[in-house]
Amino acid sequence: MTIHILNCASMSPWFPRWRTGTPCILIDTDQGLVLVDTGLGLHDYESPSPMVRFFKLDFGIKNDPENSAICQLRNLGHAPQEVRHIVMTHLHFDHAGGLSDFPHAQVHAHKRELDAVLHPRHWIELAYDPADFKHGPNWVLYDQVTDQWLGLDAIRMPFTPEMFLVPLFGHTRGHCGVAVRDGDGWLFQCADALPTNVQFDLTPDWLNRLVLGPHVPRLRAWASAHPEVRLLAGHMWQSFFETGSSLQPVVPT
Numbered sequence: 001m002t003i004h005i006l007n008c009a010s011m012s013p014w015f016p017r018w019r020t021g022t023p024c025i026l027i028d029t030d031q032g033l034v035l036v037d038t039g040l041g042l043h044d045y046e047s048p049s050p051m052v053r054f055f056k057l058d059f060g061i062k063n064d065p066e067n068s069a070i071c072q073l074r075n076l077g078h079a080p081q082e083v084r085h086i087v088m089t090h091l092h093f094d095h096a097g098g099l100s101d102f103p104h105a106q107v108h109a110h111k112r113e114l115d116a117v118l119h120p121r122h123w124i125e126l127a128y129d130p131a132d133f134k135h136g137p138n139w140v141l142y143d144q145v146t147d148q149w150l151g152l153d154a155i156r157m158p159f160t161p162e163m164f165l166v167p168l169f170g171h172t173r174g175h176c177g178v179a180v181r182d183g184d185g186w187l188f189q190c191a192d193a194l195p196t197n198v199q200f201d202l203t204p205d206w207l208n209r210l211v212l213g214p215h216v217p218r219l220r221a222w223a224s225a226h227p228e229v230r231l232l233a234g235h236m237w238q239s240f241f242e243t244g245s246s247l248q249p250v251v252p253t
């Protein structure tokens, strides 16, 4: 079993020294390749919607289509059709932009998240880009907790190695973490429920709650009790990718 952590959207938001990447996880499973989140897609580089154009300026998104999951997959020697399933933490443009590059894949997400796309009612739901869904994704939707995973409510996914969707609602209405069995331990992509590089004290509590949702304090306590779990956030310092995906927090210099 192979797990690759790819950076599928490079950004320098707010300060040039904040150089971040957007981790997407590529997993070789019994059901073919599974991608967790897609990052930006080719259409975000070649014909971005006005909303994505705005965010590309605001977040300093690097205009490099080679960052897209489909280009990186080809560089790893895979055909796009080998990605049979995509599991989404949430459907913001910087996580879902590549969906249309894999139109044949089944797209697994929490039902509440697609509801938020179809019926937005909150400011943070402005970051959904209709262009990401106009090809008509083949949705597989979940809304019932089926398991407890290390004490957290979880939804078992139909793959080996074991994978769980872990509801972490707050950043968006149906935002979930994704846990993947990795040898004797686990990789847990908490996405935008955690601040950059899982640095729990990077941003003040009020800002975390406003932008990331309510889970930072409880995930901090939970993580200290589970050293067998490697945590990922939805945005990691680029040094994380450049140093062979070492999961130690690295403060930018």
Ligand SMILES: [Zn+2]
Pocket (backbone or CB within 6 Å): 090, 092, 171, 192
């Ligand atoms: Zn987000």
